[in-house]
Amino acid sequence: MKKTLSRRARIATGGAVLAAVAAGTFGTVAANASAPESGRDSAASAAPATAGQRDTTTSTHLTIDAATEAAQAALKAAKKEGQRVTVAVVDRNGNTILTMRGDGAGPQSYESAERKAFTAVSWNAPTSELEGRLESAPNLKDIPGTLFLGGGVPVTAGKAPIAGVGVAGAPSGTLDEKFARAGAEALNQ
Incomplete structure (x- = not known):
């Protein structure tokens, strides 16, 4: 049907x-x-x-091994003097490659070390030198991510900044910068 x-x-x-x-x-x-x-x-x-080729540039960057070597040298220099610090290494663009917080370093030292490293590479100058610039240009301290206290040094290749090493936690910026320099100098050996 x-x-x-x-x-x-x-x-x-x-x-x-x-x-x-x-x-x-x-x-x-x-x-x-x-x-x-x-x-x-x-x-x-x-x-x-x-x-x-005319539309591109080539830049030099630290390897993670080199950044680790610099941070460990800075921590070793601080430990030798009985200081508890944090070390940060940033690349040319201010991006953190690594941060090592030493045993007993204060909680504020982590961010301070990164900001010092960023400031040093941004201006291709040690942060202790940059402190003096605040007298004539106090608004510099308002730039995000910067810290104009001793403790940051640039790492250069061919006079161009390729990284920054920042140290924080010692009782003075002078000591922090001494340890940061030890880290940066370890790369030249």
């Missing part, structure tokens, strides 16, 4: 079939509209863009 669909069911079924056909057709047209016309354009658009 053959069952016949009501008029309403036939209209609903026909509408669904038309909608499916229309969606498939629209999808095909949309897909074709975004496809390139020839294979040549497709190959050109798939090739990676390359910059010319």
